[in-house]
Amino acid sequence: MKDHSEIQPNQTYTLGLEHLVAGTTEICKIDGTLGKLWYRGYSIEDIVDNLSFEEVAWLILDGELPRPPELSRWRDEISSWRNAPSEAIAVLHNLPDSAHPLALFRTTMTVASCYMPTPEDLSKEAQWRRPARILSWASMLAAASIRHLKKLPPLPPRQDLSFAEHFLWQSLGAVPDAEDVRAFEVSLLVQAEHELHAAAFASLVVASTGADLGGAVLAGMGALSGKLHGGANQEAFQNITEFKEVREAENWANERLVKKYRFPGFGHRVYKTHDPRAKVLEPFAESILKRHGLARIWDNYCAVKNCVEKQLGDKGIFANVDAVTGMIYHALGLPIEAFPIPFCLAISTGWMAHALEYIPDGKLIEPGAIYVGNR
Numbered sequence: 555m556k557d558h559s560e561i562q563p564n565q566t567y568t569l570g571l572e573h574l575v576a577g578t579t580e581i582c583k584i585d586g587t588l589g590k591l592w593y594r595g596y597s598i599e600d601i602v603d604n605l606s607f608e609e610v611a612w613l614i615l616d617g618e619l620p621r622p623p624e625l626s627r628w629r630d631e632i633s634s635w636r637n638a639p640s641e642a643i644a645v646l647h648n649l650p651d652s653a654h655p656l657a658l659f660r661t662t663m664t665v666a667s668c669y670m671p672t673p674e675d676l677s678k679e680a681q682w683r684r685p686a687r688i689l690s691w692a693s694m695l696a697a698a699s700i701r702h703l704k705k706l707p708p709l710p711p712r713q714d715l716s717f718a719e720h721f722l723w724q725s726l727g728a729v730p731d732a733e734d735v736r737a738f739e740v741s742l743l744v745q746a747e748h749e750l751h752a753a754a755f756a757s758l759v760v761a762s763t764g765a766d767l768g769g770a771v772l773a774g775m776g777a778l779s780g781k782l783h784g785g786a787n788q789e790a791f792q793n794i795t796e797f798k799e800v801r802e803a804e805n806w807a808n809e810r811l812v813k814k815y816r817f818p819g820f821g822h823r824v825y826k827t828h829d830p831r832a833k834v835l836e837p838f839a840e841s842i843l844k845r846h847g848l849a850r851i852w853d854n855y856c857a858v859k860n861c862v863e864k865q866l867g868d869k870g871i872f873a874n875v876d877a878v879t880g881m882i883y884h885a886l887g888l889p890i891e892a893f894p895i896p897f898c899l900a901i902s903t904g905w906m907a908h909a910l911e912y913i914p915d916g917k918l919i920e921p922g923a924i925y926v927g928n929r
Contacts, residue, residue: 556720560678560840561716561735566593566925567626570823572823572850573588573923574917576750576755576758577683577912577916579749579750579908579911580593580594580617581593581594581614581681581747581904581907581911582614582747582748582904583595583749583751584824584825584826585832586822586825586826586827587827588827589827589828589830589833590803590830591748591830591831592613593613593614593746593747594613594617594654595609595898596613596619598627598743598744598830598834599745599756599830599834602740602744602834604617605627605716605743606717606718607717607739607742607743607900608625608628608629608632608715608716608717608748609625610743610746610811610903611617611628611689611746612625612628612767613675614626614747614903614904615685615903615907616745621884623675624868625926628686629716630729630901631686632686632689632690632717633689633701634907635686635690635691635692636687636693636694636695636711636712636713636720637692637711637928638662638666638690638694638695638698639665639666639669640671640693641665641666641668641669642662642665642666642695643662643694643695643698643708644697645662645665645850645888646658646662646699646702648659648900649661649700652889654777654779654891655891655894655895656778656785656891656894656895656898656904657704657706657774657779658699658703658728658892658894658897659695659696659699659775660775660776661693662698662699662771663691663692663695663768663771663772663775665769666691666695667766667768667769667772669765669786670684670768678720679764680686681864681909681910682911683766683905684766684906685767685903688767688768688771688902688906689717689902689903690880692771692899693717693720693721693724693835693899694708694711694723694724694903696721696895696896696898696899697709697721697724697725698724699895700888700892700895701724701725702724703889704829704889704892706727707728707800708724708925709723709724711724716735716739716801717733717742718735718738718739718742718778719740719903721896721899722734722735722738722886723770725888725917726887726888728888730886733841733842733845734842734845734885734886736838737838737839737841737842737882737885737886738882738883738886738896739839740834740835740838741835741838741879741882741883741896742896743900743902744831744835744875745798745831745875745879745897745900745901746833746900746901746903746904747901747903747904748820748901748904749904750908751906752780753774753775753777753900753901754904754905754908755774755777756773756774756776756777756908756909757770757771757774757777757905757906757908757918758775758905758909758912759769759773760772760773760909761908761909761912761913761914761916761920762913762916762917762919763918763919765908767906767909770905770906770909771905771906772904773895773904774872774898774901774902774905775898778894778898779894784820785818785894786818786874786876786877787819787875787876787877787879787880787883787893787894787897788890788891788893788894789818790818790819790820790876790877790879790880791880791883791884791890791893792879792890793806793818793858794851794854794855794858795851795854795884797850798850799855800853800854800857801858803853803854803857804857804858804861804892806858807857807858807862808861811861811862811865811866817858817862817871818877819873819874819876819877819878819880820859820862820866820871820872820873820874821866821870821871821872821874822874822878824910825870825872825874825923826870827872828869828872828873829872829873829875831874831875831878832872832873832874832877832878835875835878835879835882836878838882839852839855839878839879839885840852842882842885842886843881843885844880845885846885846925847884847885848881851881851884852881855881859873859877861928864879876897879893879896879897880893883896897902920922
């Protein structure tokens, strides 16, 4: 398609809707020039230093940090929904082995949505009762989808674990040590919200039609399945894992730079400097890799990163969060093809928050198009 700008008075268009806005929000602020990110006014650095995933999920959804009684009730509510519908897990056995793990996860969520109570009740009160159930069901179904890849049965839920611990327990069959759990939890924190990216906008469009919150999340999952959006962490990791020596990684990166290769996990539509999510996550990735005897992968990452940023940094190309998360997931033992799943699990929090923010006063999103036909 051609980029037709200002075809008619007061009508403009850019490919990808770049530089256009779809509304206002109080949830997330991004400064792509300075490389800053805030959730509800809290910097991502402060969030990573001080908060759990449960606290951040409440903050993103509610607007304020939970008081101790609220946090206790929120954690109890999340725990109470850890038994996803068995029918949703059973559907995994009817899906082809060739299906992408994210498609497996999305299909289980589609089945689970059929068991959401009173989906036709679109009142604000009913919609607000859904996030805890959706997060909990999504966690169990995400873990079941990952275990299905290994031809392993799903594991029963436990009530004594945090959100991050419980996902790892149901995915891996064991709870890693505290440092490993925190590295994973931080990966959830930095990916829990990122304004109106493509998947969040897809969720918002669906919510604007009067669909329930589950339908909005499914729309986001569909958008995230595209390689340009949700699969970069998998591809970025695959690019650095095979080299036995740093020199090999450097040579590979420099050869690709000559060919103008687009490196997965590098560059970003918004950030024109260092991605703050990558910056806060890198120490956790380095630590977990080295503790698991995988320092070579960290060294390869640094080599590729240095080559790319040295040559392309003046064009605003730097490592983004997708370049880092896969290293943590690999060290934990998650299969490479499943790396997009925890990203999806985390960022669905933001999708629900945007939908809930929009619903009370929003209108049906239906922008139309500029006709450029010949007749």
